Amino acid sequence: MTNDILLAGFGGQGILFIGKMLAYLGLYGEKQVSWLPSYGPEMRGGTCNCSVCVSDDPIGSPLVLEPDNLLVMNTPSYDKFIGSVKSGGNCFIDSTLIEAVCDRADISCFYVPATRLANENDLHGMANVILLGKMIKETGMADEAVIEKTVKKVVPPKKAHLIDANLKALKIGMSQ
Amino acid sequence: MSELTLMKGNEALAEAAIRAGCKCFFGYPITPQTEISAYLSKRMPKVGGVFLQAESEVAAINMVYGCAGSGIRCMTSSSSPGISLKTEGISYIAGADLPCVIINVQRGGPGLGGIQPSQADYWQVTRALGHGDFHVLVFAPSTVQEMADTVTKAFDLADKYRMPAVILADGLLGQMMEPVAFDENAEIKLSDASNKPWAATGHGNKRKHNIINSLYLQAAELEEKVRARFERYEQVKANETMAECYKTEDADIVVAAYGSTARLAKSAVELARKEGIKAGVFRPITLWPYPVKEINEACKNAKKALTVEMSMGQMVDDVKLALNCRIPVEFFGRTGGVIPGPAEILNKIKEMIGGDK
Structure with a gap:
């Protein structure tokens, strides 16, 4: 089974970081994984996206054009990618930042006010992790032990004091 | 093997180069390979090596030429338009029978082209990476793990046959992260000048000068040099293919x-x-x-x-x-x-x- 994931938003929202988190969740879940950032003109324009593949089989193209799961954190990315989600797929939307409501009946959309939740819970700048928590819950892609191991790995040593905050953000997302 | 870690292809390649005994890196930034420079700028000083950002691609390849002549394992890295700039130096290095490793993380061309992945430099690297009768070893990794593995192989074979080796990657392989592990017990052979009797390391009045040169004005002498090199290429063809x-x-x-x-x-x-x-x-x-x-x-x-x-x-x-x-x-x-x-x-x-x- 293959899970192709596309994460998109503005530069600075931590899109690449949660992409790395996802890739490690896959790796520690003993799957094949790949992670590919946008490094082209879109990045130079301020928007940023990241393809993550998690699969039981070796990964061919690491570039995700038709995601099973889409996570979006700004309106330009939502407009650009909502049509590309595979039929039967999921879309995770930061509803504090994106007002649009999806009219596609063949995919499931999850509206999480991630930015508001982050601010209310003293987790400034962690809306990305909250939204990722929701994706983890809905796709059932990792258990608690793997999540903890992953967070400890991807949070850099200099920011080790943020490990608990990241775990808290994931929990908030998972409880939505 | 070390624990599996996620690394970008560019970073895995850079780390593997250090583990292969690369002591000097000379480069100039260009997308999509700049992570190689960035990684080595942090790591090289910690392992007693030299990281130098040159003023241009031409300068960087000529620094490689000099470094290789002293028998030290060295490397440069660029992407398509930057490689074109290096070709004069690569021809000189081949003409002087020196080992070195050159990375090309290809992008679209011709000209400045684009920065997205491409494989349009195949003819250049396999036919004419510079003027004159010569070949370079060319490795084409397909995964991040292979980005690491082929760089080790490239250094070994470059030393063995005294010729430049190229890793021909592309923007996709350079930028993507995949799990990679390094062989913790790998033995580094030929990593210094001690077993390179041809290296210009200072004769100390104890032996004849070693001369590093690619200029031979006598036609017969140059022909003999080139023929000897092509005999070596026949050995490479017979023994070093990988698929x-x-x-x-x-x-x-x-x-x-x-x-x-x-x-x-x-x-x-x-x-x-x-x-x-x-x-x-x-x-x-x-x-x-x-x-x-x-x-x-x-x-x-x-x-x-x-x-x-x-x-x-x-x-x-x-x-x-x-x-x-x-x-x-x-x-x-x-x-x-x-x-x-x-x-x-x-x-x-x-x-x-x-x-x-």
């Missing part, structure tokens, strides 16, 4: 592809197999020397071959030459930085198989 065959044993159609395109070709072959089409992938890992024996073995039962590249068709020439046009060889490619999709490749496979009926 992977994937489901070629019973294949009616063999898809030849290298680097990141080989990943896409494998996905296409999986799709084809699901539809009952016997397809396989031949993936050369060395592009020079080209794995001639291996591709003939891979195509022994095939009725047709298809070459897939991110270019307008360059390696297809070598596939035809290697197979001596024994079976029809067709081409499919995308260029300019567009990555071909497995479904497009499958369509081409079907079109070719359909033509048989």
Whole structure:
């Protein structure tokens, strides 16, 4: 089974970081994984996206054009990618930042006010992790032990004091 | 092996170079390979090596020339337009019979082109990476793990045959992260000048001068030099080819592809197999020397071959030459930085198989 994931938003929202988190969740879940950032003109324009593949089989193209799961954190990315989600797929939307409501009946959309939740819970700048928590819950892609191991790995040593905050953000997302 | 970690292809390559005993890196930034410089700028000083950002690509390759002459393992790295700038220096290094490693993380061309992945420098690297009669070793990794593994091989063979070795990657392999592990017990051979009797390390009045030079004004002398070099190339061709065959044993159609395109070709072959089409992938890992024996073995039962590249068709020439046009060889490619999709490749496979009926 293959899970192709596309994460998109503005530069600075931590899109690449949660992409790395996802890739490690896959790796520690003993799957094949790949992670590919946008490094082209879109990045130079301020928007940023990241393809993550998690699969039981070796990964061919690491570039995700038709995601099973889409996570979006700004309106330009939502407009650009909502049509590309595979039929039967999921879309995770930061509803504090994106007002649009999806009219596609063949995919499931999850509206999480991630930015508001982050601010209310003293987790400034962690809306990305909250939204990722929701994706983890809905796709059932990792258990608690793997999540903890992953967070400890991807949070850099200099920011080790943020490990608990990241775990808290994931929990908030998972409880939505 | 070390624990599996996620690394970008560029970073894995840089780390592997250090582990292979690379002591000096000279480079100039260009997308999509800049992570190599960034990584080495942090790591090199910690292992007692030299990281130097040169004022230009031309300066960087000439620093490599000098460093290689002293017998130290050294490397430079760039992307397509930057490699073109380095070619004069590469020709001099080849003419002076010096080992070094050169990385090309290809982007679209010609000219400044674009920054997206491409494989349009195949002809340049396998035919003429500079003026004059010479070859360079060319390795084409297809995964992040192979980005690390081939750089070790490149340093070893460059030293063994005293010639430049190139890693021909592309933006996709350079930028993507995949799990990678390093061999913790790897023995580093030939990493210093002590077993390079030709190196210019200072004669101390104890031996004759070693001279590093590529200028031979006497035609007969130059011819002898070039002939001796080509005898060495024959040994390389006989002993150093590397390739992977994937489901070629019973294949009616063999898809030849290298680097990141080989990943896409494998996905296409999986799709084809699901539809009952016997397809396989031949993936050369060395592009020079080209794995001639291996591709003939891979195509022994095939009725047709298809070459897939991110270019307008360059390696297809070598596939035809290697197979001596024994079976029809067709081409499919995308260029300019567009990555071909497995479904497009499958369509081409079907079109070719359909033509048989």
